[in-house]
Amino acid sequence: MSNEYTSSEMMTVTAAKALENGMTCFVGIGLPSEAANLARLTHAPDVVLIYESGTLQTKPDVLPLSIGDGELCESALTTVSVPEMFRYWLQGGKIDVGFLGTAQIDRYCNLNTTLIGDYQAPKVRLPGGGGAPEIATCAGEVFITLKHSKRTFVDQVDFITTLGFGRDGKARDGVPNIGRGPTRVITDLCVMKPDPETRELVVVSLHPGVTAEQVQDATGWEIRFAEQLDTTPMPSANELDVLRDLKARTERKHAGEA
């Protein structure tokens, strides 16, 4: 039983493993938050989780539904104002890694959370940038996690809300005081990293049982594969137990609140 898992669980566990113990991590809501808290509850007990609502070094018992749930504040070392959070802690260079999700991503890791279609006449209006534009440029590096599909992995994002490496892969070159940008993208199929020269995303590791064809079929451009293509390690029984407990606790909490 212990080695049976879903592709979503595989994604979360792999994303969690990207975080090292002791890192300071600015956490986006949703999948990044799930992965970051799993890391904290397994191999990285001293990872410092920071949410844009001002909650510094928080240890929520259940996953927050919103970025400002009371749980985040109650379990935080301290809670600061939102201007302080963005100015001192993020812009001031105190964050090792920003952990983001997105609606669309392209080959140069640019993220779109603004809209599908044309800005003046959008087909679908999405929520917008939130904290991401500056998290992606002020944090030391950026991890991105999202489900893999042709709808999300597009040749050109409709709008660059948040910089990866720009439309040509060179947008960070020569910019002072900017982070390294995205260093890995974790999906339910594989792990990708930007090519050190061109910045184009390269698949470096396939999840167990996933084929290169499956990844290509779910990607909106001709994606490159590393010569040395690894297989992502399977989740351990403990990682799965902790993740399932966390999700069950979260569901009970959010369903029970009147």
Add this chain to the structure above:
Amino acid sequence: MAEFLSLHDAVARYVEDGATVAMEGFTHLIPFAAGHEVIRQRKHDLTLIRMTPDLVYDQLIGAGCAKKLIFSWGGNPGVGSLHRLRDAVEKGWPHKVEIFEHSHAAMACAFEAGAAGLPLAVLRGYVGSELPSVNDQIKYIECPFTGERLAAVPSVRPDVSLVHAQKADRKGNVLVEGIIGVQKEAILAAGKSIVTVEEIVDDLEAGPNACVIPGWAIDAIAVAEKGAYPSYAHGYYPRDNRFYKEWDTIARDRDPFQAWLDENIYNAGGQAQ
């Protein structure tokens, strides 16, 4: 000096048609009761400022109160879209709303600059983002000392700000606890300010570094019990996550939304919910 008014009278006196209005509270202490009173009094042509429009601005926009929206993240947190905001932007219902879209960092800086009496906020922001190409409020300046190119946005200086807080004392001094967002900045940046509170107390029992807004920096205090519901008030009541999920169904189509407005705002007296 803060004057104790009913919420009705505070909104009637300080929120004018066509005004620039900020209702703040970053996912916490969202001033729903105040927002509902603005809808009830059918204020219109408002420029609404809020980092996360949330349900409260979805309601105001759907009710036709807004002409412009300045914001940085317009979703239903943990649930999905703000359907009334989308309907206004995508289909122009009930009428077209002009949007000025920022990042959180820029909005937070703009509130802080407003509180500091400055005309603009400067930040290391928007690098490589296409937001500056669709929002002409985002410009760049060169640091006179280092030459670094930095983003600049106009400070937020609302005609009136409305926030909710846990409590005020009898002199109108206000204590905000928990996630404090940009509430203090919103009050200090505004021409006029209204603070709704859960209760009036004899003693705030605030620690020396607590977020206290002095009564002499506030125009009106109104008691609004559960005034942040369905968001939450730290120490008083939790967020009603179920309502946030239900809102997705209520707001998805125009008719159920209209029915909700009639039942819960227009025909629901002077108190929210």
